[in-house]
Amino acid sequence: MDRRTFIVAATATLASTFFHGSQAFAKGQIVQLPDPVTTGGKPLMDCLAKRHTDRSLKGGAITMGHLSTLLWSAWGINRSDGRHVVPTAHNKQQLQLYAVLGDGVWLYEPKTNSIVKVLDDDQRSRFDGASVILLYAAPIDDMFAGMHVGSMYQNVGLYCAANGVPNCVKHTNHGVLDTSLPLPKGWRVYISHSLGEYPH
Template sequence: MIRNIRRNLALFLSLASLALLPAAPVNAAPVDAGAPRMELPAPDKTGGMPLMQAFAQRHSTKKGYSGAPLPAQQLSDLLWATWGVNREDGRRTAPSALNRQEVQVFVALENGVWRYETAHALVKVLDGDWRSKLGGGSLVLLFAAPAANKWSGMHVGSLYQNAGLFCASAGLGNYVHASNASALDGKLPLPDGWSVLIAQTVGIVQ
């Protein structure tokens, strides 16, 4: 009997340890192999505004965007701060439950809608300038996640807060909104059950 108890305890501990291991990140829906790809400059991980000052400066800006594109380096830094890889094991600048990384970031630019890749690059998924339909600005970030996942709101919130703090530090305007989030429903390559939950307008303010 004691032997059986020990065996069952060992099995329970083994299963429990497996449950605590971080899950593999979710795979993105495939994009056309011939889709245009934009390599981003390496992110500048030094300098910037002190954190407490960025908190003091963080606010939503809904008007006054010029629509001018961000410089390539600033776009690179924004995307890395939002959802970039910051460790050699593939973990990112924002947390996710069990490291599932069940969020995809799309960015609507003047020359199309692009998906941000873990290799710090953009892959085009949609032609055309969709910014006016999504909230205007220099660009619009779109945060997609599994609609039925109870953690999706927490994950997306972590990302748009990262983006908002970067904008405060960089002197850019931004605001988060759901009213335009469904503008590209059915047009983006998303896994089954995923949808865009939140949009975030970012840009240069006149």
Template structure:
């Protein structure tokens, strides 16, 4: 089977109706929920905030160099991770409703970020990365279409991710055009829409 693009010793847990199968670095053929367990996010260290803000910029020209599993975990935690014992997140939501979803688009499919499990859950097997250009990773921020605060929630997400990218030297670009590219590939919850897409990679 084709190896996972970001597979750098990732632990893939496949949950079936009667058993749990563990594999490493490749997809199994069983029709089951596919989960990629991520390393714990590094929640301390990095560049000082003011340094990160001074470096922040849009970068469209990125290489095919893959993003490490640790950076992927850190990016997703920055976007929508749980940072307190009471389950609250790294970004605010109106009345703490937490009605947002982060999807991860890769060549091997589309994955939903499970913050509580610090894992990715596959929702589609389509080659998703190529639909958004040359970047090896694209995050899609979704929320309720009828929520007046939905744009605020995803805005906080991509602001956090942009600052993380600046802190570690990753390039990133935020776009709204093309946000419907996966509408036929993923089954969004009823009443939800993709607000923003965020492509990330190492600058050339």
């Protein structure tokens, strides 16, 4: 069956919706995220000073609003010509970003600031059981892939420093979903990034 294209509007109600460990959204469903917050926040030098690994990664669900800004920080489009927060060699943009949440795995679609559900069920225990796990994917034969992925995890590390979110880049188990994800042929997950709970 073709993937479902049920679009959930980005309303104020949605912005405060939490992803719980339920099957509220079917595989193939697309969810329009609220606009990311792309201004303000902690000064850059404070974020650099505070970036660090913190392995207190368990925690509750993430809000749609936080998820939107988190994904935008990693792989959002920040200019009207379609270029991203992360530079890529020759602007090839060969990167994918997945979010492993309590109700399944979602692929980020930066052009529409939406996510599409690609796997059902809570897969987080296959990694480290963190609250949110990001998967950074790229072509196996791209000599720049590691650099591109490193740019994504550094952006997220700074975002986490800005927002007081514990986080750890992890090589361990990063590829456990490679055969299940809709990766383009010849692509793989290079590294995962686990996040804990947002401060209350």
